[in-house]
Amino acid sequence: MKLIFEQNVPGRQGFKLPESDVPVNASLDSKYLRQDAARFPEVSELDVVRHFTRLSRLNFSLDANIYPLGSCTMKYNPKFTEKAAGMPGFADLHPLLPQLKGGERYVQGALEVLYDTERWLGEITGMKAFTLQPLAGAHGELTGIMLMAAYHKARGNNKKYIIIPDSAHGTNPASAAVAGYQIISVPSDKKGGMDIAKLKAVLTDEVAGLMMTCPDTHGVFNSSISEISRLIHAVDGLMYYDGANLNATLGRCRPGDVGFDLVHLNLHKTFATPHGGGGPGSGPVGVTARLEKFLPVSRVVKRADGSFALDYDRPDSIGYIASFYGNFGIILRAYAYMLLLGGDGLKATSDHAVLNANYLMHRLKKNYQVAFDRICMHECLFSASRQTALGVHAIDIAKCLIDQGIHPPTVYFPLTVKEAIMVEPTETESRETLDLFVDAMIEADALARTNPAAFHDFPRTMPISRPDETKAAREMNVNFFAPTA
Numbered sequence: 001m002k003l004i005f006e007q008n009v010p011g012r013q014g015f016k017l018p019e020s021d022v023p024v025n026a027s028l029d030s031k032y033l034r035q036d037a038a039r040f041p042e043v044s045e046l047d048v049v050r051h052f053t054r055l056s057r058l059n060f061s062l063d064a065n066i067y068p069l070g071s072c073t074m075k076y077n078p079k080f081t082e083k084a085a086g087m088p089g090f091a092d093l094h095p096l097l098p099q100l101k102g103g104e105r106y107v108q109g110a111l112e113v114l115y116d117t118e119r120w121l122g123e124i125t126g127m128k129a130f131t132l133q134p135l136a137g138a139h140g141e142l143t144g145i146m147l148m149a150a151y152h153k154a155r156g157n158n159k160k161y162i163i164i165p166d167s168a169h170g171t172n173p174a175s176a177a178v179a180g181y182q183i184i185s186v187p188s189d190k191k192g193g194m195d196i197a198k199l200k201a202v203l204t205d206e207v208a209g210l211m212m213t214c215p216d217t218h219g220v221f222n223s224s225i226s227e228i229s230r231l232i233h234a235v236d237g238l239m240y241y242d243g244a245n246l247n248a249t250l251g252r253c254r255p256g257d258v259g260f261d262l263v264h265l266n267l268h269k270t271f272a273t274p275h276g277g278g279g280p281g282s283g284p285v286g287v288t289a290r291l292e293k294f295l296p297v298s299r300v301v302k303r304a305d306g307s308f309a310l311d312y313d314r315p316d317s318i319g320y321i322a323s324f325y326g327n328f329g330i331i332l333r334a335y336a337y338m339l340l341l342g343g344d345g346l347k348a349t350s351d352h353a354v355l356n357a358n359y360l361m362h363r364l365k366k367n368y369q370v371a372f373d374r375i376c377m378h379e380c381l382f383s384a385s386r387q388t389a390l391g392v393h394a395i396d397i398a399k400c401l402i403d404q405g406i407h408p409p410t411v412y413f414p415l416t417v418k419e420a421i422m423v424e425p426t427e428t429e430s431r432e433t434l435d436l437f438v439d440a441m442i443e444a445d446a447l448a449r450t451n452p453a454a455f456h457d458f459p460r461t462m463p464i465s466r467p468d469e470t471k472a473a474r475e476m477n478v479n480f481f482a483p484t485a
């Protein structure tokens with residue numbers, strides 16, 4: 001369609017379509033068609049740059065501040081992975097190219113990336129095979145439960161229930177319910193792990209499996225995991241691993257080695273790829289040998305001559321989970337990250353993640369109640385109950401941290417701990433930055449003891465201080481700010 005420049009708008013310039021070029025849609029009611037030309041403000045380049053720079057400063061950025069958010073933390077995203085994902089040989093590929101006659105020969109590099117990534121993730125987790133199709137962690141969960149359902153259906157099992165700990169991520173019961181299962185919740189014991197006695201009490205032949213994060217949202221590695229696996233397998237159930245916290249055990253403990261049958265991973269967590277605002281994301285799913293035939297199509301295979309191809313001949317597959325081959329750009333970033341770090345480097349990331357979390361826990365335990373006073377894994381869990389007795393709640397401490405240039409930790413989750421403050425520093429933060437966070441938390445505690453009323457005004461440095469969050473969720477206002485004149 002041809003665009004012509006409109007000069008007759010006072011103080012503005014805009015575009016409009018010649019009448020002959022306006023598309024006509026007979027099925028669209030005329031009341032929905034534009035009657036007047038669209039008008040666009042005329043602004044200088046400098047005004048545009050300043051406008052978007054101001055907006056960027058309103059967003060919290062990992063390039064500027066610490067982001068100690070548990071449990072699916074947005075860690076620093078290495079800049080070199082952005083270059084890898086932007087390479088023309090990858091970025092310019094059309095997703096339909098492999099399906100064209102002879103098209104596979106033009107995408108051998110991309111197929112090799114997918115093939116290698118699946119096998120590397122399998123080695124890391126102890127799984128036989130992977131699919132990279134799921135587009136997010138929760139999407140991976142649903143895929144895994146669908147694979148579980150396909151397994152039981154093929155065996156003629158009548159399974160109705162999925163067991164989930166009370167400390168689980170909220171998407172676990174949601175994914176299981178969407179897949180058609182009923183949920184049985186098992187409470188935690190005093191040490192923060194799943195209560196084995198309560199688990200045994202609900203085990204029947206109708207249990208399809210158990211979904212579990214290990215370590216869990218308490219920051220605790222369940223030392224009874226092998227016993228739990230044995231109990232679930234005894235009723236022909238399957239063990240599902242929510243891999244959101246794999247960054248705590250990477251290179252130290254493989255889920256497959258302690259009895260898990262299915263695994264989903266968050267590439268945006270353990271493998272340092274971008275994630276936010278609902279996307280982009282990637283939630284690959286790995287399975288043991290007995291579940292491999294149910295994986296989604298297509299599968300990347302390696303021919304005898306060393307070339308790569310897509311295999312659609314999978315009669316037992318659960319079918320397509322996502323269009324094409326997953327979020328390839330995100331997978332490519334994770335591939336580059338693993339390639340750079342290697343096995344020793346990946347293991348070191350977990351060591352530093354656990355060290356950093358325990359450092360924070362021990363420095364702050366005098367000021368804040370520790371939910372489970374034991375060695376933690378990738379995150380430490382506090383309760384603001386001491387401060388609450390003074391009239392200051394977890395949300396108040398979170399708002400106070402904003403004025404210190406620190407993104408608040410997760411508050412009020414997990415629901416098993418009152419006034420919960422879940423802190424995950426990740427392996428990427430320096431000791432100097434961790435000390436900055438500790439100092440801010442100690443100052444908040446001191447202020448709670450001397451002037452608790454001051455918290456009512458935090459944050460003072462933001463355009464919006466204390467919105468009605470319930471109203472904001474129910475009555476969303478998505479209007480954008482216009483550039484200032």
